[in-house]
Amino acid sequence: MTLITLANVFKTYRHGSLEVPALVDFSLVIDSGEFTVLAGPSGSGKTTVLNLVGGLDRPTSGTVTVDNLDVGGAPAGILADYRLRRVGFIFQSYNLIPVLTAAENAEFTLMLQKVPRPERRRRVVALFHELGIAGLEERRPSDLSGGQQQRVAIARALAAFPGVVLADEPTANLDSHTAEELLDLMRDLNTRRGVTFLFSSHDDRVIGRARRVVRLEDGRLASDSAAHR
C-alpha cells in the first residue's frame, strides 16, 4: 500500500539573489513497511526529501503526499499535528533536550499528545528494554554515549507509534560498530513492528544494509533499487 508519494517535486532555496536548486523534478513512491535509504553525496538533496516528507518544509512545486495527506500544501496547524501523530524523527546529532532525562526525552512527543503520565512511562520503559537501554531512564543526555543517545532518540521517534520514521544520517556521528548495531536495530523494528523507515546516508556500509536504496545526485533521482517493481 502506497504511503509516501513525491510527484514532480522541485525545491529551490534562495540565498540572496542566488537560487540554488535542491530537488529537480523528483518523484518517488514508498510503500508502507519499507526500509528505504536515500543515498548520495552531501548536497544531493537527501535531507530536503526528508524535510518535505516530514512536513518541515514545502516544495517549490510538485506534490508531497503521505498517507493521503497533502503534506506540501497543508496549513501549519495540520502539519504540526501530522508531525506529532504520524511521523517520528531521528536526527544526525540526536537532538535530545539536555535538561530532560533519557525517559523524559523519549516521552516528549507523548507529553505533547497529552498521553497520561503512567501510560507514557509504561511505553517508554518497554521501548528502552526493546532498544537495549533499560536502566538508563533517569540519565541526562550528557551522561550517555553517542550510541545510547541515538537509541533514546529512536525511542522518542517510536513512542507515539508513528506510521513512518524519518532519519537524517542517523549513524553519521557514531563509530562503525555502533552504527551497524543501530541499523540492525532499526531493521529489526521495521520487520517486527512494520514501521516504515526512510533514512538518509552517504556511508556505503549503512547503505548496504538497506532493503531499498534510492540514489540522488544534484537533486535528481539517479537510481532506485526498486525501480524494477
Added chain:
Amino acid sequence: MSALAYAWRSLWRNRRRTLITLTAIALSIMIVQAFHNLAIGIYARMIDDGVRAGSGHLAVYRNGYLESREEGLSFLPGDLAKQVRAIPGVSRVLPRIYLPALAQSSSDSRGILLVGVEPDAERAVNPFLKKLPEDGMLRDLDGRDAVIGKRLLTDLKLAVGRKLVVTAQHRDGTLHSELLRVRGVVETGIAEVDGSLLMVGRQRAALLAGMSGEIHELAIILDRADDDRRVFPALAELTGSRPEVAAVSWKEAMPNLANAIKLDYAGQKFIFVIILLIVTIGVVNTLLMSVMERLREFGVILALGSSPARLRRLVLLEALLLGLAAAALGSMLGSLFTWYLVDTGIDLKNFVPENMEFGGVVFDPVLRAAWDLVWMVRIALFVTGLTVLAAFYPAVKAGRITPVEAMRHS
C-alpha cells in the same frame, strides 16, 4: 515530566544568568515593598500627629467654614458630640472654637489664633499638650489659663505665670477683651503655629466672642485611621438631618498635608516605575538570550509536533516561574527589610534639622515603616505579571522559528 518541569529546568540551564536576573527582580521587589512600607509608616505617623493636633480623622463644620474660616460660621453641636461618641471606632470627640484675635502683653502685641478647647479631652490626644507638665495645662473650660506657642511667648516677651490681654470681636460687633495668664508653653516646631497659637478653655473663648455654646469644629479622633471608611457613613447619617453642617475627612480639613503626601508618594511611584522598567529590560534581555541560545532545540520541539503557540506558552511559563521565584524571594527580603524598618527605623537626626516641617506637620526624624501586606502581595504579583509581559517578545520570536532553519543553527 510536564511542561512545568521542562520550563523550570530550562530556567536553570544558565544558572549564573538566571540567578543574576532573579536577584535583580527580587531586589527591586524588596526595595519597592520596603520603601512603600516606609512611606506608609511615615505618612501614617504624620497623619496621626496631624489629626491629633489638628482637625481629627474626621470633623464636622458649618457649611462654608472650611473654605472661608469665617468665625461667624459656627454651629450648636447639641447632642451631636454625644451621638458621635457612641459610633464604634470613635475614640474622642473634641469641640473647638477658633477666633482670630489680638494678644497684648505689657511690651508688645500680636495677631493670634485663639483656640477654645476642652482641656482634658484635648490633652489625651494632642501630642504637644501631652508633653506639657501637669501644672502647665489648662485647668478648666472657663478659667483664665492660657497655653501659648513658644514663639508667640518670645514675641510678646512673656513668661509662664505672666498676664496678657486678648481682644476679639464679639457677636454683637463690639470688641471684647479678656485677661489671661500664661500657664503652659507648646512648641510644635511649625513656625506659623508657634507664633500664633493661644489655647484657652472653650467656654472662656465662647464668652469672649459671645458664641453661647456654639463651636466651629467638632474634631473626631478614631481608634484606627482606616476606621474612617466605616465611621464616615455613620457620621454622615447623623449630620444628614442637619443641613447646615457637613462631615469631612482629614484630607479635606487638612489639604496641605493630604497634598504633600500625595505629591511625595507620586515622586516615590515615579522612582518605583523607573526601577521596575530597568528590571523589565533586564528580564527581556535574559529571556531573549535564553531563546536565541535554544533556537536549535526549539526547532526540534517544533519538528516533534509542538505548535508555535505551545512553544510560546513554554517561554511564557519560564518567565512566570522566574517571576514567581523572584516574587517569593523579593517578598521575603522585603519583609525582612520592612521588619527592620518597623523595629529600628532609620534615624535621620544627624542629617535633617530637629524640627523639620512637612505639609504643616512636624516630621519625626526617626523614620519607621508600617506593614501594608495587601500592597506587598499586589506589587509581588504585579512584578510577576511584568516578568511574563517582558517574555512576550522572546516568546513571539520563539514561535516564529521555522524548524528547518532552527535545526541548522549550531
